[in-house]
Amino acid sequence: MAKLIDKVAWLHLEGGRILSTRSRGKDAYYLPGGKREAGESDLDTLQREIAEELTVTILRDTAVHAGTWEARAHGHAEDVTVRMTCYHADYTGTLAPSHEIEEVVWLGYADRPRVSPVDQLIFDDLRRAARLA
Template sequence: MKIINIAAALLIGPDGRTLLVRKRGTEAFMQPGGKIEADEPAANALVRELQEELGLEIDPQQAIFLGEFSAPAANEPGFEVRCQLFGVRTDVQVVPAAEIEEIIWVGPEVPPTLELAPLTRDLILPLYREMREEA
């Protein structure tokens, strides 16, 4: 199995909703983030990706490590994504940039018509719901 190592954000806005993004030319929504470069700390990769994709400037210290998750890649058949997931809270307006075509803020109940990446649907959104219940 080929592995893609990524850093992603469970990005929470001031109203408690979380941000999902859709890359250009794809159907599935997922957390913002992207591939970790060789020898790059995951938090630094996250900072770089959030800046490139959403114009969001964060300090790596703002990113709370939530765990490592794996699932089949949404857009690359035969690959698995291994995700270092970080919780990030922001009240800054984000705008889609680089390869991001669309962004959507969702609460615990995601519209059933929304296509989600396996990692987002099966692992990250259940974690998000659990965190909201504890809050």
């Protein structure tokens, strides 16, 4: 039986690069965000996860849905799919790795092989839209 992982992520781009993170013990980069908890809306999840991972506050009234992508979940069995609902949003505070995040980086399209399968789809779409260098 196939399993679906429901995640919400933040697409934060500056100068043709996208903000990405690497968790402790992981070999791939992931867009910041995470799994929805019971009863949470997309924006509840986005705000909680980004505060936990990057110590900043997402400004909810600036959040705009950027798209939803699905792919095989990195590091899971073949029958596990991740659905990632992504948002652009402004924030307040200073970006810093926190919780399980070991590294915060700015990636370009050349870094595509270093990210998870669902992030690769997002990189492709951002490149087609001339938003990712």
